Amino acid sequence: MSINQARRLAVAPMMDWTDRHCRAFHRALTTRALLYTEMVTAPAVLHGDRERLLGFDALEHPVALQLGGSDPGQLAEAAKIGQAFGYDEINLNVGCPSDRVQSGRFGACLMREPELVADCMAAIREAVSVPATVKCRIGVDDQDPAVSLFATVDACAAVGVEVFIVHARKAWLKGLSPKENRDVPPLDYALVRRLKRERPHLNISINGGIASMDAAEAHLAEIDGVKLDGVMLGRAAYHEPAILGQADRRLYGEAVADTDAFAALDRYRPYMAARLSEGVALPAMARHMLGLMHGRPGARAFRRILTVETIQPGAGLEVLDRAVEAVREAEAHRDEAA
Known part of the structure; x- marks a missing residue:
């Protein structure tokens, strides 16, 4: 199965949650879904304990490494190290709203700098042969999402990026905590569908507030001629992991019983x-x-x-x-x- 087929369902990168033990557990429920690491910053990969930060079990495949950072050179080097560890994809975090991320000029605040994101992605793509992908928000603070989302996607697509996972909410970097940023800003699923309709050649997955396998199936259904490529589940997959046991049958069409x-x-x-x-x-x-x-x-x-x-x-x-x-x-x- 190709990684693009795998990304029909992905389990989101979640800080302090999707460590290697969590991923091995989720793999016991679904053999197909694409799993993601917690975000690891590029400087940590370059200077930290790599085995602790990046080590994983072969049973986790397909598994993607999510990097945080905004220095193209550092990201390229970290991506190269990630590929050498065996990751199937390198993903850049352009969505995390935490204070630590803002002070480091990476995560969601990069939505304000689409050209910098594109420079980072160009460097990552140059460094690795596995897919280089972007996970982003639809905008931050007072940005118009219809402008900011397309600006980020188009800048990255211009350097050859083809896969985008879009958390269908803004991040409010002023006034909301990271926890509130997962719930308070309204969801705009229609904008993500519009992105796919207007950029049909790109692979677009949707993320944010998707709480069940029924909802995942609904997002993957063709609506008005538009069909999204994938769904990413976050907290629902973590707090109610048993729902992942339905994925191979319901989302991948396998003739298998659900994993109880x-x-x-x-x-x-x-x-x-x-x-x-x-x-x-x-x-x-x-x-x-x-x-x-x-x-x-x-x-x-x-x-x-x-x-x-x-x-x-x-x-x-x-x-x-x-x-x-x-x-x-x-x-x-x-x-x-x-």
Whole structure:
């Protein structure tokens, strides 16, 4: 499967969430979706602990590295290192609204500097043979999104960039926190569809406020002759990861049964065992699974066991077994009562 086919569904890069353990867990739910790293700044790649920052398990493929920065030379060097690590795509963050990002002149504030973004992307493209892509907002602060989005996309397309993931909200860099920036600015899905209609040769994915597989399917449907290329899920995929178990069947048309939560844990288990043997702490992996049983009987007990018992000295996979058993018992009681 090509990476463009994979990007029909992507799980968004999310700081402090989409680390290598999270991605390995999500891969246990969907074999097809494109996974993204947390944003890593180009200076961190150049000067930091690369294995810690960039290391990943081969089972995560296809997986993209998201870089942050605004220095074309640094980004090119970091992209080259990312490709050498084996990433399938290098993505530039032009959407993150955090204070740290603003002070560093990267992330969403780059929406004000489309030519600089294009220079960065030209340097990345020159440095690597894997796809170089952009994740952006529709604008920042008082910009007119219909102007700022097209300016950024057109500048990058002029240097050969073909793939754009658009978070369909503005970022308000003055007056809103990063958390508020994920909810408060209104969504403008129509503008993203207009971008695809007017730039049909580009690969356009939509992101922002997409909370279910039904919504993902709706975004991928052809409307008035316009068909988006992909959907990116963020918080929904993290807080209710079980929805990813439907992706291979519903979005990729595979003749497979959905991956249920128990099957996903069985798939994830060898990965967890291998990391435990290397000295990785159990909570580092268990924290990404807390929402797996969302909406099921026993979900609260599942979360409590994974939160409380994984931090005990010597805790191992038997804790996971107890958490799973709590759900199975609760579901059995429900069925008996019915």
